Amino acid sequence: MTLLSSSEQQQVADAIDRIEQHTDAEVVTVLARQADDYRYIPLLWASLLALVLPGAVVYFSGWLDVSELLLAQWCAFAVLALLFRLPIITSKLVPRAVRHWRASNLARRQFIELNLHHTEGETGMLIFVSEAERYVEIMVDRGISSRIDNKAWESIVATFTAQVGKGEVLQGFLDCIETCGTQLAKELPATHERNELPNRLVVLD
Structure with a gap:
């Protein structure tokens, strides 16, 4: 199992740059090799x-x-x-429920540690992937959830999860970011230029 190369990580960062030109949302992506060692x-x-x-x-x-x-x-x-x-x-x-529970906990910790809950207008979005668990989660702060129902992300997560299962992690990120960007630009369009959080892919190896 290999995480994304430097050039692939840059493609993810560039995709975030593009969608953030059209929305007030602050999007951060995290890719973990695995959520726990399960010793x-x-x-x-x-x-x-x-x-x-x-x-x-x-x-x-x-x-x-x-x-x-x-x-x-x-x-x-x-x-x-x-x-x-x-x-x-x-x-x-390791039971699937345990793997997903550990991955979900890691996603929530990352949301806090990366300050996605402290953005202007509470518009932070986390796209989280744990590769070993084949787990994908999209988490958003109140400024987004108040305008877009969380059910809107379910099909995006399902598609991305299937891509992770097939080893198409990079394409999954790019497709997910683009699809989320379309939703965000429609419901949370850009009102002014800002970039509070880094657009790079955070890798937890």
């Missing part, structure tokens, strides 16, 4: 299976005594904990 998930699965599997052997076969059972549980835990740390396996152990 606790493999340990939880390893602990659960290490307790259940050796116990099942004892129950069905009576092969192990108590001391052998404890040793088998420790060995099973050690092996499974190492095995489940492999990224290809870890990604399958």
Whole structure:
């Protein structure tokens, strides 16, 4: 998995420049490699299976005594904990709801940390992507939500999410920015020239 190159990041910044000429909205984009390392998930699965599997052997076969059972549980835990740390396996152990919850939390932290809640007229917009979770979210401040219903972003998010799933992150950003720009120019047209927040793509590697 690779994040966008410098030239691709510049294309995103240029796209933001273009739409902000026609709207008072302040658009910021964030691309995260992943929202969490989920280190606790493999340990939880390893602990659960290490307790259940050796116990099942004892129950069905009576092969192990108590001391052998404890040793088998420790060995099973050690092996499974190492095995489940492999990224290809870890990604399958984390429930989708947990992945999206972590990504959503990161998006909200970024909205605050990037001062999108402190713009003139409360017109901040965050376009957030967490690549590993295939998660996309558009967050807007009150100056935008008071004029554009949040449902307007749902189809844009759905399209972008599908593009992330296919590895088309750059094109997804460009299409999303352009489509959002059309909505913003219509409902929140530019009244004066300003650029409160940087237009560069924020990358969380």
